[in-house]
Amino acid sequence: MSVHLPVAAEIVERIQESRDIFTLRLRRVGPDGPLRFDFAPGQFNMVYLRGAGEVAISIVSDPDEERFFDHTIRAVGRVTDALAALAPGDRIGIRGPFGTGWPLREVEGRDVLIVTGGLGCAPVVSVINYLFRRRAAFGRIAILQGVRHAADMIWRPRYDAWAAQPDTEIHLAADVSAGDPGLFQGTVVELFKRLDLAADNALAMLCGPEVMMAAAVAELRARGFADAAIYLSLERNMQCGNGLCGHCQFGPLYVCRDGPVFAYSAIADWFGKRGF
Amino acid sequence: MSDFAKRAETLAAGYLPRTELQRLLDALVSTGYRCVGPRVRDGAIQYLPLDRADEFPVGVRDHQEPGSYRVEVVDDERCFAWANGPQALKPLTFAPDEVLWQFSADASDLSFTTPTRAHPMTAVIGVRGCDLAALRLQEAHFLAPGNRDPAYAARREALFLVGVDCSHPAATCFCTSTGDGPSLGSGYDLALTELDDGFLVWRGSRLADAVLATLDLPPADAQLLRRAKDQQAQAAAAQQRRMPAPQRLMGLMQRLDHAQWDDVAARCLGCGNCTAVCPSCFCSSHRAEPALDGLSGSQVRSWDSCFTLEHSTMHGRPVRADIRTRYRQWLTHKLAGWQSQYGRSGCVGCGRCITWCPVGIDLTAEAAALLETDSA
Ligand SMILES: Cc1cc2nc3c(=O)[nH]c(=O)nc-3n(C[C@H](O)[C@H](O)[C@H](O)COP(=O)(O)OP(=O)(O)OC[C@H]3O[C@@H](n4cnc5c(N)ncnc54)[C@H](O)[C@@H]3O)c2cc1C
Ligand code: SF4
Ligand code: FES
Numbered sequence: 001m002s003v004h005l006p007v008a009a010e011i012v013e014r015i016q017e018s019r020d021i022f023t024l025r026l027r028r029v030g031p032d033g034p035l036r037f038d039f040a041p042g043q044f045n046m047v048y049l050r051g052a053g054e055v056a057i058s059i060v061s062d063p064d065e066e067r068f069f070d071h072t073i074r075a076v077g078r079v080t081d082a083l084a085a086l087a088p089g090d091r092i093g094i095r096g097p098f099g100t101g102w103p104l105r106e107v108e109g110r111d112v113l114i115v116t117g118g119l120g121c122a123p124v125v126s127v128i129n130y131l132f133r134r135r136a137a138f139g140r141i142a143i144l145q146g147v148r149h150a151a152d153m154i155w156r157p158r159y160d161a162w163a164a165q166p167d168t169e170i171h172l173a174a175d176v177s178a179g180d181p182g183l184f185q186g187t188v189v190e191l192f193k194r195l196d197l198a199a200d201n202a203l204a205m206l207c208g209p210e211v212m213m214a215a216a217v218a219e220l221r222a223r224g225f226a227d228a229a230i231y232l233s234l235e236r237n238m239q240c241g242n243g244l245c246g247h248c249q250f251g252p253l254y255v256c257r258d259g260p261v262f263a264y265s266a267i268a269d270w271f272g273k274r275g276f
Numbered sequence: 277m278s279d280f281a282k283r284a285e286t287l288a289a290g291y292l293p294r295t296e297l298q299r300l301l302d303a304l305v306s307t308g309y310r311c312v313g314p315r316v317r318d319g320a321i322q323y324l325p326l327d328r329a330d331e332f333p334v335g336v337r338d339h340q341e342p343g344s345y346r347v348e349v350v351d352d353e354r355c356f357a358w359a360n361g362p363q364a365l366k367p368l369t370f371a372p373d374e375v376l377w378q379f380s381a382d383a384s385d386l387s388f389t390t391p392t393r394a395h396p397m398t399a400v401i402g403v404r405g406c407d408l409a410a411l412r413l414q415e416a417h418f419l420a421p422g423n424r425d426p427a428y429a430a431r432r433e434a435l436f437l438v439g440v441d442c443s444h445p446a447a448t449c450f451c452t453s454t455g456d457g458p459s460l461g462s463g464y465d466l467a468l469t470e471l472d473d474g475f476l477v478w479r480g481s482r483l484a485d486a487v488l489a490t491l492d493l494p495p496a497d498a499q500l501l502r503r504a505k506d507q508q509a510q511a512a513a514a515q516q517r518r519m520p521a522p523q524r525l526m527g528l529m530q531r532l533d534h535a536q537w538d539d540v541a542a543r544c545l546g547c548g549n550c551t552a553v554c555p556s557c558f559c560s561s562h563r564a565e566p567a568l569d570g571l572s573g574s575q576v577r578s579w580d581s582c583f584t585l586e587h588s589t590m591h592g593r594p595v596r597a598d599i600r601t602r603y604r605q606w607l608t609h610k611l612a613g614w615q616s617q618y619g620r621s622g623c624v625g626c627g628r629c630i631t632w633c634p635v636g637i638d639l640t641a642e643a644a645a646l647l648e649t650d651s652a
Binding site: 003004006007008048051052053054070075076091092093235236237239240242243244245247249251252257269271273274275276 | 386389425561578580582586587601
């Protein structure tokens with residue numbers, strides 16, 4: 001598959017996740033039927049809607065799923081609003097997959113902490129799904145997730161099922177909990193107080209607004225996490241996805257190609273610096 | 277040893293009297309190239325199609341200062357006694373607008389195709405050392421192994437490059453300090469050194485063999501070579517501006533909060549002229565251009581600039597909201613980031629950004645001011 005030319009993908013299912021978040025379940029179509037699409041969790045596609053444009057969207061389904069792949073999208077503007085109006089049978093263009101994935105090999109046999117906040121849930125949900133499908137391969141799993149409003153907490157039943165698993169802790173927060181007893185009213189960073197996971201043998205994976213991730217990095221370092229044991233997924237304006245258009249420059253790095261998942265040790269010099 | 281001295285030691289030059297310059301154009305045409313060369317248009321030197329030797333800018337000199345460009349004609353026969361114009365080779369390889377792909381759709385199908393990319397074989401005459409250095413930088417970006425841009429590659433493959441050693445650098449030039457001129461480094465197919473009565477002609481690649489066979493030039497004698505060597509040494513020595521050394525430039529990354537960024541931000545208009553004339557800047561934006569029926573259309577890539585707000589905008593907010601961070605992005609990327617990404621600074625010393633900046637901001641002066649003190 002060429003990174004320079006989209007291929008057609010057909011929507012096999014459309015799932016409304018919340019008021020403005022929806023999932024497109026897709027399958028690549030070739031002249032002789034469906035084609036397999038290989039990717040690693042954490043990677044993204046450039047999703048093209050004809051006539052409207054291309055947007056960067058993470059891939060959230062399981063990499064071993066052969067029949068389809070999923071994009072979970074929040075309708076925020078021109079292209080994503082138009083994508084929201086599509087229905088099963090419609091076709092879109094896909095270029096990808098692009099970028100680095102989460103360090104899933106490195107984390108085998110170790111403890112995992114996932115911190116996610118704001119609107120940034122999609123890229124990390126693929127990891128959570130991945131871990132629980134292969135639960136025995138990992139040590140303790142802890143998830144701290146914050147959202148703005150209780151209504152943004154999609155996939156609640158999945159979290160409840162995961163929370164019931166052994167050696168697992170899940171803490172959920174919302175700036176506006178709207179009376180939901182399962183949600184701590186506050187920010188995801190405040191959830192660190194409740195965390196019961198030692199840094200010794202753990203990797204942390206972070207995704208969400210950069211101010212949130214910066215605060216989480218400070219918490220993690222204070223708890224003894226090494227910079228190389230903290231991974232973050234970054235977002236920048238993206239036009240090409242493959243290191244050519246220059247829009248996603250981050251210091252001397254390209255977020256699309258060198259990221260979007262980075263070890264904190266690789267970006268510590270620029271992360272949180274205004275203007276990078 | 278300078279680039280010119282090295283070349284003179286390893287290669288033999290032929291001699292083409294100026295009165296026979298038309299033979300060079302004819303030889304290029306008979307080998308299958310259309311010719312593009314320097315001509316004065318709208319008060320500046322530009323690369324434009326040409327067929328006759330008298331269309332070269334005979335007797336033209338350029339006067340460049342921060343924020344100013346002027347050409348005048350003097351009474352001599354030299355065709356290349358100027359430094360450069362606003363364009364380098366960039367528009368010929370990284371096109372200002374490029375169709376990346378086309379789509380067509382019907383009720384049940386959607387398909388994507390690459391446009392045909394047949395470009396006429398073109399000889400570009402008058403390429404400078406800084407232009408070749410910038411071309412190598414852009415090739416490192418667009419033709420990186422494993423990530424070749426097909427549109428760039430197709431345009432690049434159609435070019436035959438006739439370099440001309442710079443004999444008259446402008447006041448804004450500092451290629452001596454970046455090591456990219458005024459004499460040509462590597463990358464030309466054919467090179468010329470212009471002297472008072474004619475040209476030394478050097479072979480640069482296999483592509484030049486057919487042209488040289490047609491020209492069948494006599495060898496240049498030792499006196500001509502000595503005159504050329506002196507001329508090129510003088511051109512190098514004449515430059516007043518300097519770019520700090522690459523290792524020092526890496527220090528810019530330690531000065532991200534330096535007060536000089538505020539100083540330059542108060543002068544910079546954020547117009548992006550500097551990025552448009554920069555021969556190594558490569559940023560682009562992509563847009564969908566649907567046909568009226570909505571069933572076909574194309575995706576177009578156009579030059580973009582890190583000085584625009586849209587360049588860094590996400591979720592309605594630009595990452596670089598003020599000119600201070602945008603100028604800092606440009607300068608730190610050009611002078612330091614490129615070194616980490618492509619093994620050398622992204623500046624080739626052509627001075628275009630100094631000349632074409634409406635307020636005359638001089639990046640060599642800004643870099644020096646930033647590096648002079650440690651102020652964090
Ligand atoms: C690596 C990566 C992965 C992403 N994964 C997802 C995902 O899984 N789900 C999801 O819903 N969104 C994701 N995004 C964000 C998504 O790309 C933007 O929401 C989308 O581009 C907005 O386009 P639009 O035309 O709908 O909105 P526009 O009308 O263009 O703009 C809407 C808002 O989005 C911002 N925006 C525009 N272009 C981009 C861009 N290229 N990157 C980021 N923000 C932009 C604008 O500044 C504006 O505020 C991801 C972005 C990146 C860089
Ligand atoms: S440095 Fe000069 S040319 Fe560049 S954006 Fe600022 S004002 Fe424009
Ligand atoms: S998105 Fe174009 S360079 Fe990264």
